[in-house]
Amino acid sequence: MLHVNGGMGDTSYANNSKLQREIISMTCSIAKEALTNFYKQHIPTSITMADLGCSSGQNTLMIVSYLIKHVEEARQKLHQRPLEYQIFLNDLHGNDFNAVFTSLPSFLEDLEVQIGGDFGPCFFHGVPGSFYIRLFPTDSIHFFHSSSSLHWLSQVPMGIENNKGNIYIGSTSPKSVAEAYYKQFQKDFLMFLKCRAEELVMGGHMVLTLVGRTSEDPSKSGGYYIWELLGLALNTMVAEGIVEEKKADSFNIPYYIPSPKEVEAEVVKEGSFILNLLKASSINLNHIVRETDQQDHSSSPLINNSLANADDYDFAKCIQSVAEPLLIHHFGEEIMDELFIRHKIIVADCMAKHKIMECINLTISLTKKM
Template sequence: MLHVNGGMGDTSYVNNSLLQREIISMTCSIAKEAITNFYHQNFPTSITIVDLGCSSGLNTLIVVSNLIKQVEEIRQKLHKKPLEYQIFLNDLHGNDFNAVFRILPSFLEDLKTHIGGDFGTCFFNGVPGSFYARLFPSETVHFFHSSSSLHWLSQVPMGIQNNKGNIYIGSTSPKSVAEAYYKQFQKDFSIFLKCRAEELVMGGHMVLTLVGRLSEDPSKSGAYYIWELLALALNTMVIEGIVEEKKADSFNVPFYMPSPKEVEAEVVKEGSFILNLLQVSSINLNVHKTELSSLIKSMADTDGYDFAKCMQSVAEPLLIHHFGESIAEELFCRHRKIVTDCMAREEIMECINLTISLTKIK
């Protein structure tokens, strides 16, 4: 079961999710526009909002806060009665939901202070389970949101035993590996869309952001550093006999970065949604070049240190499950040095994000 590092430690997701927060900030206007359109078209007395792949920490509640504030701003201008909000936070069973629940009281107090005295009731619920299956009763959800989650597949693709020396689609991966990953993405994303179509009310909206690529060739996506740099670190440990080669060759990540065409094709094929918007955005991870990178550098001992910890906070549970805890510290120490070297050479390191805004039509 995939989950990020819980708790509040040095390598926890809570303390290493600045990149994901920046992605939410960059795509916030799309989610606000979508929920504005829904509210104007329906003027409901209650709204059910679901955050899929919510993870843990403050990032989870940033999305919810932005959406509620947007609706409340419109409601107050139009002098409508207060709404009831039903908020569902979904992630896999291993997620640290307690980290979210602990900050809910203070979050709600801050929200009430910001909105004012006529703020309606807000109900929060945790929903453990895979979003590649049904999670809610039919036609009960008004708005789905997901950020930095849908690039995770339901499983590692079958038939990629020949992906030696790689843990994802690498420059040396056989063509069959890329094909297997794409096939798994098609299957998973199609199931995801079908399930959400059944759960959304007619005219309900969905805004999804996932890591993607610009190249049509997944082996030339330019985002090699996301997994290939970790594979490099792992391979040095194989060469030195610290990790068994057979064990390393059997490890691959359930992750896929689709192109815009691939995402659009699945939406059209499934047929339940209008694609209102498909936007590509990027974040340059190289220090000295963006405000995000400056923040990372100011919080770290060395260039690239925090990006490496960001990767560790997400990938460590997967690696521990496969290899055990004994190699984790050494592996990520080596990975951190490789990332630092790449950033020192000022290699272009971009995170490409695809954001789609959908409306249910049938």
């Protein structure tokens, strides 16, 4: 059962998700525009939204805050009565929902102060379960949001036993491995779209952001930085006899980095949505900071954001906070400290040699057809 490291410890997701927070900041203008357009077109008395793959930590409620404040600005300009908000937070059962719920009272208090006295009630619900199955009643959701989640597959693809020395699609992976990963992505993403099409109201919106690639070759996806460096650390332990080779060769990450064409093909195949926007954006992993000013980059197919002055950002810990539960399940806890010490050294060396290590993200804005 996939989940990130919970709690507030040194290797927790809550304390090592600056990259994911930056992605939300970069793309929130698209989500805000989509939800505000829905409100202006329909002027509902309540809005129901769901965040899929919400995780835990400050990122969880960040997009909710952005969206509510933006809709409230539109409502007040139109002199409409206060809205009721229903917010569903979804992730797998192992997610640290307790940390999310504990933060809700102070979050709502701050939100009410920022918006003002005529702020309507907000109802929060936790929804544990995979977003590759139905989660909500038919025609019940106005807006879906998901960030940094849909690159995770429902399972490790079948038929990749020959992916020796790799934990993902690598430069030495046989062609059949890349094909198996793509087939699993097609199956999962198509099912995701089918489920959300049932749950969205007519004219409802969905904004999704996931790790992607601009190359059509999946072995040149940028996954090198994300997973091949971790695979290299694991292989050094295999070479020294610390980890059994057979055990290492049987471990693969349930993750796929799609191209824009691959994403669009599944949207067209499913047929329930109008594709409003599909764009790639790039974050320089060497330098990550929070940008306070949001800009509209929709005219550019590829955004190059140079994020400077953050030498203290630990990308290795970011990966550990996400991947460690999977690794513990397969290898046990005994090797984790040593594995991530080696991984951190490899990441630091790679960052020193490469002027630009980038993470490509795909953002998709969809509307359910009337």
